[in-house]
Amino acid sequence: MAAMSKADVVASLHDVGLSHDGGAHFVLRHVSLTLERGEFVALLGPSGVGKSTLLRVLMGLMHPTEGQTGGSACVADAGAHATRRSRAMVFQDARLLPWRSVLRNVMFGLEGLHLSKSEKIARAQEALRLVGLEDAQDRLPRRLSGGQRQRVGVARALTVDPDLLLMDEPFGALDPITRTSLQEELQRIWQQTHKTVLFVTHDIEEALRLATRVVVLAGGPPAGITGEIVLDMPHRNPDTPAFRTYAARLRAMIAGEPDPGGEAYWRSAEI
């Protein structure tokens, strides 16, 4: 995979450092990351380590204090006749606009694209159907439960059909059933459309079920990428030893321990 052509780098960070106070304290430092077309990368790491910050940088919402960003999705946004956007993000808090109905929140990213009104509505409704909220389209955000809000945020990002989809704990507030069904939807969309996905989660099982690669952000401050595993599993069954070994390795890496390698499964099972 490392030998792909340049056009296939959707987004990349080169030795990026980020500080919220102009350089006095760094949250992230020396972070380099390349997202290639079609990858599904899960980002794991302890609370407060800088995962959301990293996503903001990739989304272009923050300029890195040091280092450079690059990649096809990060350079150009959709042109004048575009019907899709190069990047989209699901925020950790749902971040809905309180004055817009659910449908119009989902349509937010479509506005400005070269689509007719009815196409926009159709696309937004399709996205709402994917997240199971087709009946809630006229409600205002404050009438939604926590998980419903989060799903609207997911629909809003899906509907713009981005090359690069950045998701910050999108399924955190969902029950396992809804969660599983959304995971399956996401998986299907990813497989069909060859989107590039960067997915923050705290759920190791979720990461292993979905990702082609897992990146661990830890240490610090400043934090950095302390480990990376390219997953090589044909069947993503949590009850297989391969799955459990990966899970144990990741658990250790998040805790800041060295990667225990393939032997870890048995140790972790003792917990």
Place this chain on the structure above:
Amino acid sequence: MAAMSKADVVASLHDVGLSHDGGAHFVLRHVSLTLERGEFVALLGPSGVGKSTLLRVLMGLMHPTEGQTGGSACVADAGAHATRRSRAMVFQDARLLPWRSVLRNVMFGLEGLHLSKSEKIARAQEALRLVGLEDAQDRLPRRLSGGQRQRVGVARALTVDPDLLLMDEPFGALDPITRTSLQEELQRIWQQTHKTVLFVTHDIEEALRLATRVVVLAGGPPAGITGEIVLDMPHRNPDTPAFRTYAARLRAMIAGEPDPGGEAYWRSAEI
């Protein structure tokens, strides 16, 4: 356990119904639930089913549209010389006061109790230490990451030392390490202080690890309690068959299927 004396009922709902629009549409209906002293009850259910609503009713923040509430914690709040509160709640959104520092947010529930200033500070700092945020006490909420905010909310509820602790997805935004450590803290506190805990979670494993009883809210609207399992496991190891059987049963119940009983494990493993 059913044969306890009346004083040991900390909170109860009798045939409660709740509607956000004064009776036109019910979110919950015919919900009866009794929480006995020292119980640790996990509440599971799909997104938008009414879990947060149920907690609000138990907390006395909403009056049921039909039915009654009762129980020792729900009747009387702390008296004039009280140094603790009868109930406390961890909200699904962290719901911190943006104008207060982390420490003063945690002290929020202590204000009005019969404690000296230094005792209050000491108790709040202790709670912050439990959630691993002792170094962040002077920060303002907007300087915290999502998981950090949630932990402040947990500390705020713990610090008032309540009889009844209502927790609405308190560990949802936490990484597994922090999450495990907070689960262990909560378990320890519960064992030492015999608090009664009602814990909303979407994580079946978490419910099985912590709870003495699991209640499933499903169906509807209006939703009701569709199942209940009193857990009988000495060792809470996810890799044991007992654990897996429980997990499969709960998964089915949340999805609205009938309780598959003890045989479920093997079926679920095929997913």
Place this chain on the structure above:
Amino acid sequence: MSVKLSGPARLGLGLAGLVLFFGVWEAAVQSGLLPSGMVPAPSSLGPAWLDEVRGGFWQQAILDSLNHYLLGLLIGSVLGAGLGILCGMLGLLDSLLEGVVRLLRPVPGLAWVPFAILWFGLSTAGATFVIAISVFWINFYAAHSAVRGVDPELYELASAFGHGSFVGRLVKIVLPASAPGIMAGLRTGLGQGWMSVVAAELFGVPGIGARMMQASSLLATDVVVVYMLTMAMLYAITDFLFGFVRKWVLRWQP
């Protein structure tokens, strides 16, 4: 939880409050607690009003005042809210104008009267100018602080979904997010406009204010109060009508 009152209950209470207010006032005057020379009895207001209506003074005064009120309000609100929004969004412009704003803002409407006469003469234009100026500042500050108060996270959201340009932020985020504040400013301006009507008419432009001052020179306190109440009524009407606009614009609010 605060008591939630139904519409009719609110209205009833409001009327009860008014009845109480006028009742206490009348009783105070009748009992001699308030000397009648200093405060007219509410019961004397009706006759005084009828006199004014019969003479045609009341209708004429309202028409005259409405004329410069509406024009001044429109000009002041549009310019004030517009500039307030721009300054709230553009730090550079805000800084550049800050000194001038600080200089001009505290100049009272009344202090502009001499210049209004000099620049616009005694036409309605002079009165309109005085009204517009006072309405301008209210709207400027309301819009400015509403825009400043917009959650910066929403700008992030706008950037993330292709609305990071100035116009995008303005239309998609700033206007709706600051609508409650801007509406509050417009509403305050609506009231301030009526208040400035008196000042604007102080130098002879005919209208309610001029008529009020004329009555006060004869100690016709009943007529003065009739015009005070007339203004209250006109304000209530404008405010009521504006209420519909506001409700519609902010229909998403709880």
Place this chain on the structure above:
Amino acid sequence: MSVKLSGPARLGLGLAGLVLFFGVWEAAVQSGLLPSGMVPAPSSLGPAWLDEVRGGFWQQAILDSLNHYLLGLLIGSVLGAGLGILCGMLGLLDSLLEGVVRLLRPVPGLAWVPFAILWFGLSTAGATFVIAISVFWINFYAAHSAVRGVDPELYELASAFGHGSFVGRLVKIVLPASAPGIMAGLRTGLGQGWMSVVAAELFGVPGIGARMMQASSLLATDVVVVYMLTMAMLYAITDFLFGFVRKWVLRWQP
């Protein structure tokens, strides 16, 4: 993302804006674009000011005006914000007062002047009354709408942690949560107070406003502008000082 300017840069830009403003004005007068009878040249303001200072008029006018300004401001702000908070929190009181508020609110400060004369004579008390009334309403509405805007979820939080009583909600939630709005009201009132000074002094109570009107009657536009600027300066000072209070109270804000 809007441009973030450093403190000195803002100040510099503000000063540049002022220089530009005065420069254009002077040039307009010098070139005859603005007739000098209608607008004084900025360069004539210095000498006019010196004259006023030498005669002691300037200092005296400031002292006189400060006197009723401060008192009126204090009374109006405390009562206005206080009642606004109460009405915002208590639906019942709010409904009861709604009619009376609607009735009295639109009565302009100037319209109270006849009654100020009747009730207080041509005294400082009358001037204080007129100022207090105009400041009152600003604060009332600002506090009222700030309190109404408090996120209801925060009341839930207060109830959950033992602060569900009226006082608990007031102290723990309403005051801090509505502080930005209340502070904005106080600040607006600070300005409104200076504006009312002219109205309050229109009927002969000495001070800046009276002096300004006197100068305008003598066509001394330069002196009028000197007092306009004096007011701007006093407002700037009060606003600046209030800025510290505001910053301290709202130190938690971004």
Place this chain on the structure above:
Amino acid sequence: ADSIRIGYIPVLGSSALFVIDGEGWAKQAGLDVQLVRFTSGPQAIQALVSGRIDGYVAGVLPLLQARAHGVDVKVVATASIEELSVIARGALAEGLKPDSEAGLTPDAVKDIFARFKQGQKRLPRLAAQPAGSVPDTLLRYWLQKQLGFAQVNTVASIVGVDIDAAQQAFLAGAVDGAVLREPALTVVKTRLPDARILASGHSMMPDQPGSVLAIVKPDAPEHKAWAGTLTSLFVRATTLLAQHPDDAVPFVQKALGGGMLNDSVMKTALEHSASRFVSDPARIVESVKQLQEFEVAEGLLRKAEPVEDLFDTGLWQQAKP
């Protein structure tokens, strides 16, 4: 033709305008006259300076300010003389007989002021119009030159307010005395029977100048066209007011009463003033000169200008009855 805008103040001295307007004389003469109301003379000259009005009927002294600011404005006729009186109430009127008007000597008035100061432990407050107005200047002139007080501010405190406010303040008892013109004098005397005249118009200053008709740039062609006509109408109206004051009641009532004054008050006021409606501008030249000198001494004017320049008696000569 463009309309001729004439500023006026709401006092009886402006009655000639109301007669012209009410009788329709202007229209008959082919003039479109528009009346613009001001609340004091100084207020009106602000509009005059910026060319917003073409003519002016109010006190003569504010015109000195206008001329000092380079405006070419000339008095073409007098409207009324000896209009202003000093009226007192309460402690300042104590012991005075209702018909005191003519009989008070300067010493008697000085006594009253002294007694007031002693009894009330404060200075009496007197309401006038803003600085530079006829009432204000004349009041100060009377106190200093006629009564012989060296320093005005040790005798009384003078408040300069609008005509309406002065009347209200006096009626409300917010001031102890006021310098008022008709119809305010009749109004307050009717409302307050114990109000007393401290000084009549004549005793404040013989030939006391009052309201005048002044025209901006009377020699400019666009004004010359109507200046003569207007002056002769004005003179005609003044004569009517002097000879048949009752005929003017409806016009004056319409302009000043606004439905709030009854006809008898207006009639009394007009009859009382009949002898003061004098149109000859020469009558006040001397007294204006004195008052101008006084204003210069007081610092209200920077320097004295030749008073003759203020007057243009030619038009009156052509129009005189």
